[in-house]
Amino acid sequence: MSSVSPPGLDPAVPAAFRRAELPPARGLLSASILAALRDRAPLSDRRESVEHADPWGDDLQLALLLCQELHYGTDLTGGVPDREWEPEIVAFRRALEDRFLAAVDAESGAQGAGSVDDEFDALLRSSGDDGTAEHLRTVGTPEQFADYFAARSLYHLKEADPHAWVIPRLPPAAKAPFVAVEFDEYGGGRPARVHQVLYANLLSASGLDASYLGYLAAAPAAVLAPVTLMTALGLRGSRIGAAVGHFAATEVTSSPGSARLVEGLERLGAPPEAIGFYREHVEADAVHEQVMRHEVVAGLLAVEPETEADVVAGIRAFLLVEDRLEAAFRNAWNDGAFVMQR
Numbered sequence: 001m002s003s004v005s006p007p008g009l010d011p012a013v014p015a016a017f018r019r020a021e022l023p024p025a026r027g028l029l030s031a032s033i034l035a036a037l038r039d040r041a042p043l044s045d046r047r048e049s050v051e052h053a054d055p056w057g058d059d060l061q062l063a064l065l066l067c068q069e070l071h072y073g074t075d076l077t078g079g080v081p082d083r084e085w086e087p088e089i090v091a092f093r094r095a096l097e098d099r100f101l102a103a104v105d106a107e108s109g110a111q112g113a114g115s116v117d118d119e120f121d122a123l124l125r126s127s128g129d130d131g132t133a134e135h136l137r138t139v140g141t142p143e144q145f146a147d148y149f150a151a152r153s154l155y156h157l158k159e160a161d162p163h164a165w166v167i168p169r170l171p172p173a174a175k176a177p178f179v180a181v182e183f184d185e186y187g188g189g190r191p192a193r194v195h196q197v198l199y200a201n202l203l204s205a206s207g208l209d210a211s212y213l214g215y216l217a218a219a220p221a222a223v224l225a226p227v228t229l230m231t232a233l234g235l236r237g238s239r240i241g242a243a244v245g246h247f248a249a250t251e252v253t254s255s256p257g258s259a260r261l262v263e264g265l266e267r268l269g270a271p272p273e274a275i276g277f278y279r280e281h282v283e284a285d286a287v288h289e290q291v292m293r294h295e296v297v298a299g300l301l302a303v304e305p306e307t308e309a310d311v312v313a314g315i316r317a318f319l320l321v322e323d324r325l326e327a328a329f330r331n332a333w334n335d336g337a338f339v340m341q342r
Contacts, residue, residue, distance in 0.1 A: 018074040020213035022066075027059025029096070033066050036089060037076050043088045050095045055103035056324070060096055061224040065216075067093035068231045072158060074213070097232045101239075104229060108316035116301065116308055119245075119315045120293055123252050132329045137260035142268055147338040148329065149206055149274075150215045151223045155230075156199035156277075157212050160185035162227075163247045165234035173299030174244070181251065181288045181296070198277045205273035218340045222328035226321040233314060241307035244300055245314025248292040253322075254285035 022038065025031035028049055035041035053060045069076065070084040083089055136145060160182055170178055187193030203210040230250075233243040258281035265275045301308055332339045 018069075018072055018212050020069070020074055020076055020211075020216065022076055023062065023217035025059075026062050027053075027057070029053055029059045029063035030066070033063045033089070033092065037066065037083065043092050046092060047095060050092075050099050053099065055100045056221055056225065058221045058224075060099065061221040061228060062216075064093065064096040064100060064228045064232075065224050067096065068228060068235070069213070071231070071235060072161065097228075097236075100225075100228065101232055104317050104320060105313065108313070108320040114309075114312045114316075116245075116297060116311050116315075119312050120248075120252065123249055123315060123319070131257075131326050133257040133260040133264075135330075135333070137264040137267075140264050140268075143338070144333055145265070145268070145270070146206060146208060147332075147340050149203060149208055150340045151219060151325075151329075153199065153203060153208075153210075153215055154213065154219055154223055154227050157196055157210075158227075159195045159199065161196075162230040162234040163243060163250075166240060166243045166247070169237055169240045170244075170300065171303040173303055174296050177291050177295035177299060178244075178247075181247075181291055184284050184288065193280075195277070195280070198273075198280060201273040202277040205271035215340060220328065220339065220341075222325045223339065226325060229317060229321050233317070239310070239314075241300070241304075241310025242314030242317060244297060244307075245311035246318045247314075248297055248311070249315045249318035251285050251288040251292045254281050255289060258282045258285065 022034055025034050029046060032041075032043055032046055036043050050060070066076070067089060070089065073084075132148065136148060140148075164182060167175060167179060167182070183189070185195050187195070187197070191197065200210040209215065230243075230246055233239045233246055236243075258278040261278045262275055262282060265278065297311060300311070328339050
Protein backbone atom coordinates (compact mmCIF):
# COMPACT_ATOMS: atom_id res chain seq x y z
CA MET A 1 0.00 0.00 0.00
CA SER A 2 1.18 3.46 -0.81
CA SER A 3 1.90 5.77 2.10
CA VAL A 4 1.07 8.79 -0.06
CA SER A 5 -2.52 9.92 -0.06
CA PRO A 6 -3.62 11.20 -3.48
CA PRO A 7 -6.37 13.79 -3.82
CA GLY A 8 -9.89 12.49 -3.40
CA LEU A 9 -11.43 11.16 -6.60
CA ASP A 10 -14.05 13.16 -8.43
CA PRO A 11 -17.29 11.47 -7.30
CA ALA A 12 -18.79 12.04 -10.75
CA VAL A 13 -16.17 9.87 -12.41
CA PRO A 14 -14.88 6.76 -10.61
CA ALA A 15 -16.57 3.61 -9.54
CA ALA A 16 -20.13 4.19 -10.66
CA PHE A 17 -18.96 4.96 -14.20
CA ARG A 18 -19.21 1.42 -15.48
CA ARG A 19 -16.78 0.68 -18.23
CA ALA A 20 -14.79 -2.55 -18.22
CA GLU A 21 -12.39 -4.55 -20.33
CA LEU A 22 -13.50 -8.04 -21.25
CA PRO A 23 -11.36 -10.66 -19.48
CA PRO A 24 -9.94 -13.84 -21.02
CA ALA A 25 -12.26 -16.84 -21.18
CA ARG A 26 -11.97 -19.58 -18.58
CA GLY A 27 -13.81 -22.32 -20.41
CA LEU A 28 -16.63 -23.05 -22.83
CA LEU A 29 -19.33 -21.07 -21.03
CA SER A 30 -17.36 -17.87 -20.56
CA ALA A 31 -15.96 -18.16 -24.11
CA SER A 32 -19.52 -18.34 -25.43
CA ILE A 33 -20.75 -15.17 -23.73
CA LEU A 34 -17.53 -13.31 -24.56
CA ALA A 35 -17.97 -14.16 -28.24
CA ALA A 36 -21.58 -13.03 -28.07
CA LEU A 37 -20.58 -9.72 -26.50
CA ARG A 38 -17.63 -9.06 -28.78
CA ASP A 39 -18.91 -10.26 -32.11
CA ARG A 40 -22.64 -10.93 -31.73
CA ALA A 41 -21.80 -14.60 -32.12
CA PRO A 42 -24.90 -16.71 -31.51
CA LEU A 43 -25.20 -18.39 -28.16
CA SER A 44 -25.91 -21.91 -29.30
CA ASP A 45 -27.84 -24.12 -26.92
CA ARG A 46 -25.52 -24.53 -23.95
CA ARG A 47 -28.09 -26.17 -21.68
CA GLU A 48 -26.19 -29.44 -21.47
CA SER A 49 -22.89 -27.61 -20.90
CA VAL A 50 -24.45 -25.57 -18.09
CA GLU A 51 -26.03 -28.61 -16.46
CA HIS A 52 -22.64 -30.35 -16.27
CA ALA A 53 -20.59 -27.30 -15.27
CA ASP A 54 -19.16 -26.80 -11.80
CA PRO A 55 -21.46 -24.16 -10.24
CA TRP A 56 -18.53 -22.94 -8.12
CA GLY A 57 -16.01 -23.06 -10.95
CA ASP A 58 -14.20 -20.21 -12.68
CA ASP A 59 -15.92 -20.78 -16.03
CA LEU A 60 -19.53 -20.64 -14.84
CA GLN A 61 -18.92 -17.84 -12.36
CA LEU A 62 -17.24 -15.60 -14.95
CA ALA A 63 -19.91 -16.32 -17.56
CA LEU A 64 -22.64 -15.52 -15.03
CA LEU A 65 -21.06 -12.29 -13.87
CA LEU A 66 -20.64 -11.06 -17.46
CA CYS A 67 -24.31 -11.75 -18.20
CA GLN A 68 -25.39 -10.02 -15.00
CA GLU A 69 -23.26 -6.95 -15.65
CA LEU A 70 -25.50 -6.04 -18.58
CA HIS A 71 -28.24 -5.35 -16.02
CA TYR A 72 -25.98 -2.80 -14.33
CA GLY A 73 -25.56 -0.94 -17.60
CA THR A 74 -21.90 -1.87 -17.77
CA ASP A 75 -20.11 -0.90 -20.98
CA LEU A 76 -18.12 -4.04 -21.70
CA THR A 77 -15.39 -2.69 -23.96
CA GLY A 78 -15.51 -4.32 -27.38
CA GLY A 79 -19.09 -5.41 -26.86
CA VAL A 80 -22.21 -4.42 -28.73
CA PRO A 81 -24.62 -2.07 -26.90
CA ASP A 82 -28.23 -2.73 -25.94
CA ARG A 83 -27.84 -6.42 -25.16
CA GLU A 84 -29.43 -6.40 -21.69
CA TRP A 85 -32.75 -7.95 -22.66
CA GLU A 86 -31.67 -9.98 -25.67
CA PRO A 87 -33.65 -13.21 -25.19
CA GLU A 88 -30.73 -15.53 -25.92
CA ILE A 89 -28.48 -13.84 -23.36
CA VAL A 90 -31.24 -13.65 -20.75
CA ALA A 91 -31.97 -17.37 -21.20
CA PHE A 92 -28.27 -18.12 -20.84
CA ARG A 93 -28.04 -16.04 -17.66
CA ARG A 94 -31.08 -17.76 -16.19
CA ALA A 95 -29.64 -21.19 -16.90
CA LEU A 96 -26.35 -20.23 -15.24
CA GLU A 97 -28.17 -18.73 -12.24
CA ASP A 98 -30.44 -21.74 -11.89
CA ARG A 99 -27.40 -24.02 -11.74
CA PHE A 100 -25.62 -21.80 -9.21
CA LEU A 101 -28.63 -21.11 -6.97
CA ALA A 102 -29.49 -24.80 -6.83
CA ALA A 103 -25.97 -25.51 -5.57
CA VAL A 104 -26.20 -22.68 -3.02
CA ASP A 105 -29.56 -23.95 -1.75
CA ALA A 106 -28.27 -27.50 -1.47
CA GLU A 107 -25.07 -26.62 0.38
CA SER A 108 -26.52 -23.96 2.68
CA GLY A 109 -29.47 -26.06 3.81
CA ALA A 110 -31.79 -23.37 2.51
CA GLN A 111 -34.84 -25.60 2.72
CA GLY A 112 -34.21 -26.69 6.30
CA ALA A 113 -36.21 -25.48 9.27
CA GLY A 114 -35.07 -22.40 11.13
CA SER A 115 -36.33 -19.09 12.45
CA VAL A 116 -35.06 -15.65 11.53
CA ASP A 117 -34.22 -14.93 15.18
CA ASP A 118 -32.14 -18.10 15.46
CA GLU A 119 -30.29 -17.27 12.24
CA PHE A 120 -29.49 -13.74 13.38
CA ASP A 121 -28.22 -15.02 16.72
CA ALA A 122 -25.97 -17.51 14.92
CA LEU A 123 -24.82 -14.77 12.56
CA LEU A 124 -23.76 -12.57 15.45
CA ARG A 125 -21.84 -15.47 16.99
CA SER A 126 -20.10 -16.08 13.67
CA SER A 127 -18.75 -12.52 13.77
CA GLY A 128 -16.30 -13.59 16.47
CA ASP A 129 -12.56 -13.09 16.75
CA ASP A 130 -11.51 -15.24 13.83
CA GLY A 131 -11.48 -15.09 10.07
CA THR A 132 -9.92 -12.78 7.52
CA ALA A 133 -10.68 -9.52 9.31
CA GLU A 134 -9.09 -10.75 12.54
CA HIS A 135 -6.01 -11.95 10.65
CA LEU A 136 -5.66 -8.56 8.99
CA ARG A 137 -6.19 -6.78 12.29
CA THR A 138 -3.43 -8.62 14.10
CA VAL A 139 -0.79 -9.79 11.61
CA GLY A 140 -1.96 -8.80 8.14
CA THR A 141 0.74 -7.43 5.86
CA PRO A 142 0.35 -4.55 3.40
CA GLU A 143 0.41 -7.10 0.59
CA GLN A 144 -2.39 -9.11 2.18
CA PHE A 145 -4.46 -5.98 2.66
CA ALA A 146 -3.91 -5.17 -1.02
CA ASP A 147 -5.03 -8.68 -1.94
CA TYR A 148 -8.16 -8.24 0.16
CA PHE A 149 -8.91 -4.77 -1.25
CA ALA A 150 -8.58 -5.95 -4.85
CA ALA A 151 -10.85 -8.94 -4.23
CA ARG A 152 -13.53 -6.93 -2.50
CA SER A 153 -13.51 -4.26 -5.22
CA LEU A 154 -15.75 -6.50 -7.32
CA TYR A 155 -18.54 -5.81 -4.82
CA HIS A 156 -17.70 -2.51 -3.17
CA LEU A 157 -17.49 -0.61 -6.46
CA LYS A 158 -21.18 -1.47 -6.90
CA GLU A 159 -22.05 -1.47 -3.21
CA ALA A 160 -25.78 -1.23 -2.45
CA ASP A 161 -26.78 -1.62 -6.12
CA PRO A 162 -27.52 -5.39 -6.09
CA HIS A 163 -29.93 -4.92 -3.21
CA ALA A 164 -31.64 -1.85 -4.70
CA TRP A 165 -33.66 -4.06 -7.07
CA VAL A 166 -35.56 -5.27 -4.01
CA ILE A 167 -37.09 -1.88 -3.18
CA PRO A 168 -40.12 -1.84 -5.52
CA ARG A 169 -41.04 -5.38 -4.45
CA LEU A 170 -41.29 -4.66 -0.72
CA PRO A 171 -44.43 -3.78 1.25
CA PRO A 172 -44.34 -0.26 2.76
CA ALA A 173 -43.60 -1.55 6.28
CA ALA A 174 -40.29 -2.95 5.02
CA LYS A 175 -39.70 -0.58 2.11
CA ALA A 176 -39.39 2.62 4.15
CA PRO A 177 -36.61 1.40 6.52
CA PHE A 178 -34.91 -0.49 3.64
CA VAL A 179 -34.67 2.76 1.66
CA ALA A 180 -33.32 4.54 4.74
CA VAL A 181 -30.43 2.07 4.90
CA GLU A 182 -29.78 2.37 1.15
CA PHE A 183 -29.85 6.18 1.46
CA ASP A 184 -26.87 5.96 3.80
CA GLU A 185 -25.10 3.54 1.42
CA TYR A 186 -25.52 6.16 -1.30
CA GLY A 187 -23.93 8.87 0.81
CA GLY A 188 -27.02 10.45 2.29
CA GLY A 189 -27.45 12.49 -0.88
CA ARG A 190 -23.78 13.58 -1.00
CA PRO A 191 -21.95 12.17 -4.05
CA ALA A 192 -18.54 12.29 -2.37
CA ARG A 193 -19.85 10.08 0.46
CA VAL A 194 -21.35 7.34 -1.72
CA HIS A 195 -19.75 4.13 -0.47
CA GLN A 196 -18.74 3.16 -4.01
CA VAL A 197 -16.79 6.40 -4.23
CA LEU A 198 -15.24 5.91 -0.80
CA TYR A 199 -13.99 2.50 -1.89
CA ALA A 200 -12.56 3.89 -5.11
CA ASN A 201 -10.70 6.42 -2.95
CA LEU A 202 -9.45 3.56 -0.76
CA LEU A 203 -8.08 1.74 -3.80
CA SER A 204 -6.42 4.83 -5.19
CA ALA A 205 -4.88 5.73 -1.83
CA SER A 206 -3.53 2.19 -1.55
CA GLY A 207 -1.84 2.31 -4.93
CA LEU A 208 -4.41 -0.01 -6.52
CA ASP A 209 -6.60 0.13 -9.61
CA ALA A 210 -9.80 2.02 -8.81
CA SER A 211 -11.52 1.30 -12.13
CA TYR A 212 -14.81 -0.60 -12.22
CA LEU A 213 -14.15 -4.35 -12.57
CA GLY A 214 -10.47 -3.49 -12.81
CA TYR A 215 -9.57 -6.78 -11.10
CA LEU A 216 -12.08 -9.03 -12.85
CA ALA A 217 -9.44 -10.91 -14.85
CA ALA A 218 -7.50 -11.65 -11.65
CA ALA A 219 -10.49 -12.75 -9.57
CA PRO A 220 -11.06 -16.49 -9.00
CA ALA A 221 -14.48 -18.03 -8.60
CA ALA A 222 -14.46 -17.66 -4.80
CA VAL A 223 -14.26 -13.89 -5.27
CA LEU A 224 -16.94 -13.79 -7.95
CA ALA A 225 -19.52 -15.97 -6.18
CA PRO A 226 -20.52 -13.44 -3.47
CA VAL A 227 -21.20 -10.89 -6.23
CA THR A 228 -23.10 -13.20 -8.57
CA LEU A 229 -25.18 -14.44 -5.64
CA MET A 230 -26.39 -11.03 -4.50
CA THR A 231 -27.10 -9.99 -8.08
CA ALA A 232 -29.09 -13.16 -8.75
CA LEU A 233 -31.16 -12.65 -5.58
CA GLY A 234 -31.77 -9.00 -6.40
CA LEU A 235 -32.86 -9.66 -9.97
CA ARG A 236 -35.39 -12.37 -9.13
CA GLY A 237 -38.74 -11.42 -7.69
CA SER A 238 -39.15 -15.01 -6.52
CA ARG A 239 -36.14 -14.50 -4.24
CA ILE A 240 -37.25 -11.29 -2.54
CA GLY A 241 -37.14 -12.80 0.96
CA ALA A 242 -33.69 -14.26 0.34
CA ALA A 243 -32.46 -10.90 -0.98
CA VAL A 244 -33.68 -9.20 2.21
CA GLY A 245 -32.02 -11.88 4.34
CA HIS A 246 -28.79 -11.50 2.40
CA PHE A 247 -28.78 -7.71 2.83
CA ALA A 248 -29.55 -8.05 6.53
CA ALA A 249 -26.69 -10.51 6.97
CA THR A 250 -24.36 -8.13 5.15
CA GLU A 251 -25.23 -5.31 7.52
CA VAL A 252 -25.13 -7.44 10.69
CA THR A 253 -21.60 -8.67 9.98
CA SER A 254 -20.20 -5.46 8.51
CA SER A 255 -19.60 -3.37 11.61
CA PRO A 256 -17.53 -5.89 13.65
CA GLY A 257 -15.43 -6.83 10.63
CA SER A 258 -14.89 -3.21 9.65
CA ALA A 259 -13.76 -2.35 13.19
CA ARG A 260 -11.05 -5.02 12.96
CA LEU A 261 -9.92 -3.72 9.59
CA VAL A 262 -9.67 -0.18 10.97
CA GLU A 263 -7.38 -1.46 13.73
CA GLY A 264 -5.25 -3.36 11.26
CA LEU A 265 -4.92 -0.39 8.93
CA GLU A 266 -4.05 1.93 11.80
CA ARG A 267 -1.39 -0.57 12.89
CA LEU A 268 0.21 -0.25 9.45
CA GLY A 269 -0.15 3.52 9.22
CA ALA A 270 -2.44 3.29 6.20
CA PRO A 271 -3.69 6.41 4.38
CA PRO A 272 -6.76 8.15 5.82
CA GLU A 273 -8.83 7.31 2.73
CA ALA A 274 -8.28 3.60 3.31
CA ILE A 275 -9.20 3.78 6.98
CA GLY A 276 -12.12 6.13 6.34
CA PHE A 277 -14.04 3.64 4.24
CA TYR A 278 -14.10 1.07 7.02
CA ARG A 279 -14.62 3.62 9.78
CA GLU A 280 -17.74 4.75 7.94
CA HIS A 281 -19.02 1.17 8.04
CA VAL A 282 -18.26 0.73 11.73
CA GLU A 283 -20.52 3.66 12.56
CA ALA A 284 -23.23 3.33 9.91
CA ASP A 285 -23.65 -0.43 9.90
CA ALA A 286 -23.99 -0.68 13.67
CA VAL A 287 -27.21 1.28 13.17
CA HIS A 288 -28.12 -0.55 9.96
CA GLU A 289 -27.94 -3.88 11.77
CA GLN A 290 -30.76 -2.83 14.08
CA VAL A 291 -32.82 -1.28 11.30
CA MET A 292 -32.51 -4.34 9.07
CA ARG A 293 -33.35 -6.82 11.81
CA HIS A 294 -36.07 -5.00 13.73
CA GLU A 295 -37.67 -2.86 11.02
CA VAL A 296 -36.99 -4.27 7.55
CA VAL A 297 -37.16 -8.00 8.30
CA ALA A 298 -39.78 -7.59 11.01
CA GLY A 299 -41.82 -5.34 8.72
CA LEU A 300 -41.67 -7.84 5.87
CA LEU A 301 -42.64 -10.79 8.08
CA ALA A 302 -45.50 -8.88 9.68
CA VAL A 303 -47.09 -8.46 6.26
CA GLU A 304 -45.81 -11.60 4.53
CA PRO A 305 -45.01 -14.18 7.26
CA GLU A 306 -44.71 -16.90 4.62
CA THR A 307 -41.40 -15.35 3.49
CA GLU A 308 -39.55 -16.27 6.71
CA ALA A 309 -38.04 -19.42 5.19
CA ASP A 310 -36.79 -17.33 2.26
CA VAL A 311 -35.19 -14.78 4.58
CA VAL A 312 -33.46 -17.61 6.43
CA ALA A 313 -32.29 -19.00 3.09
CA GLY A 314 -30.75 -15.63 2.20
CA ILE A 315 -28.85 -15.44 5.48
CA ARG A 316 -27.51 -18.96 5.03
CA ALA A 317 -26.56 -18.29 1.40
CA PHE A 318 -24.61 -15.20 2.49
CA LEU A 319 -22.70 -17.23 5.07
CA LEU A 320 -21.94 -19.98 2.58
CA VAL A 321 -20.28 -17.79 -0.06
CA GLU A 322 -18.49 -15.69 2.56
CA ASP A 323 -17.14 -18.82 4.27
CA ARG A 324 -15.83 -20.09 0.94
CA LEU A 325 -14.09 -16.78 0.32
CA GLU A 326 -12.66 -16.77 3.85
CA ALA A 327 -11.22 -20.22 3.18
CA ALA A 328 -9.66 -18.99 -0.05
CA PHE A 329 -7.88 -16.15 1.77
CA ARG A 330 -6.80 -18.41 4.62
CA ASN A 331 -5.40 -21.10 2.33
CA ALA A 332 -3.59 -18.67 0.07
CA TRP A 333 -2.05 -16.63 2.87
CA ASN A 334 -1.01 -19.71 4.82
CA ASP A 335 0.89 -20.81 1.70
CA GLY A 336 2.53 -17.40 1.28
CA ALA A 337 0.43 -16.75 -1.84
CA PHE A 338 -2.46 -14.46 -2.76
CA VAL A 339 -6.07 -14.96 -3.82
CA MET A 340 -5.88 -12.39 -6.60
CA GLN A 341 -3.42 -13.20 -9.38
CA ARG A 342 -2.55 -9.58 -10.17
